Amino acid sequence: MKIIADMYRRAGILLLVLCSIMICGEVFAARSWWEKLLHSNPEQDQQERTAEILQTPEGQLAKKFAQRLLEARFAEAHTLLSRDAQTEWPVAKLEKTYKDMVGYFLNPPRRVMPTMTMQPWQWPDSHPNDVAWVYTAIEAEGDNEGIVTIISKENGADVIRWLEWGRP
Numbered sequence: 001m002k003i004i005a006d007m008y009r010r011a012g013i014l015l016l017v018l019c020s021i022m023i024c025g026e027v028f029a030a031r032s033w034w035e036k037l038l039h040s041n042p043e044q045d046q047q048e049r050t051a052e053i054l055q056t057p058e059g060q061l062a063k064k065f066a067q068r069l070l071e072a073r074f075a076e077a078h079t080l081l082s083r084d085a086q087t088e089w090p091v092a093k094l095e096k097t098y099k100d101m102v103g104y105f106l107n108p109p110r111r112v113m114p115t116m117t118m119q120p121w122q123w124p125d126s127h128p129n130d131v132a133w134v135y136t137a138i139e140a141e142g143d144n145e146g147i148v149t150i151i152s153k154e155n156g157a158d159v160i161r162w163l164e165w166g167r168p
Contacts, residue, residue, distance in 0.1 A: 002013075010054055013104065018078050031157075040100070053107070053114040053115070053116075053117055053134070054114065056117070056132070057131075057158050058117070058132035058134055058151040058158060059114045059117065059132075059134060060148075061080060061134075061149075061151055061158050061159075061160065062114050062134035062136045062149045062151065062160075063112055063113070063114050063136060064080065065077050065080045065136075065147070065149060065160055066112035066114075066136040066138055067112050068080070069094070069098045069138075069147075070109050070111075070112055070138060072095075072147065074091050074094050074095040074098070077094060078090075078091045078094055080159065080160055081159060081160050081161075081163075082152060082154050082160065082161040083134075083154065083158040084161065085118055085159070085160055085161050085162065085163065089163065098165075100143050100165050101126075101138075101166055101167050102138060102140070102143075102145055104143070105140045105142075105143040105145075106140070106142055106143060107140045107141040107142060107143065108140060109138050109140045109143075110139060110140055110141070111137065111138075111139045112136055112138050112139070113136065113137045113138050113139065114134050114135070114136045114137075115135055115136070115146075116134070116135040117132050117133060117134050117135075118133040119132060119133075119134065120132070120133075126160070127152060128153065129152045129153040129161075130150055130151070130152045130161070131151045131152060131153060131158060132150075132151045133149075133150050133151075134148070134149050134150075134151060135147075135148050136148075136149065137167075144167065145165075145166055145167055146166065146167045147163060147164070147165055148164035149162065149163060150162035
């Protein structure tokens with residue numbers, strides 16, 4: 001009986017030590033997260049994320065599309081769409097939708113910037129040829145909108161198969 005009691009006491013001590021280690025680990029992790037939050041620079045973080053996105057072909061395609069819209073080069077933007085998206089979004093409809101989206105801006109849009117991406121496994125209704133989901137901000141002095149594009153492969157080339165207009 002004494003042996004069993006001693007085993008339970010040792011197991012209890014071991015459990016306490018393990019729990020203490022886990023709690024300390026969580027405290028250190030929380031402190032590290034808190035320090036990172038306190039000492040972070042959101043603008044620098046955003047610039048780093050954008051730079052990472054622009055290293056990818058899909059980030060470059062999303063930026064190119066948004067830049068063509070900003071520059072009122074709607075026919076060129078249209079060529080970046082998949083065949084099905086070109087049917088759904090004729091040039092005139094692209095132009096009208098874009099102008100309606102930024103029409104309330106007090107100043108003209110001046111910059112486009114891909115800010116977020118997701119891989120196909122991160123959204124539930126992805127298609128087999130999808131490469132990425134990209135959110136691209138369209139900025140003006142004091143105003144901001146955006147376009148979500150889903151980049152897909154079509155005949156070996158990256159194309160935009162889906163568009164969503166406006167910020168979430």
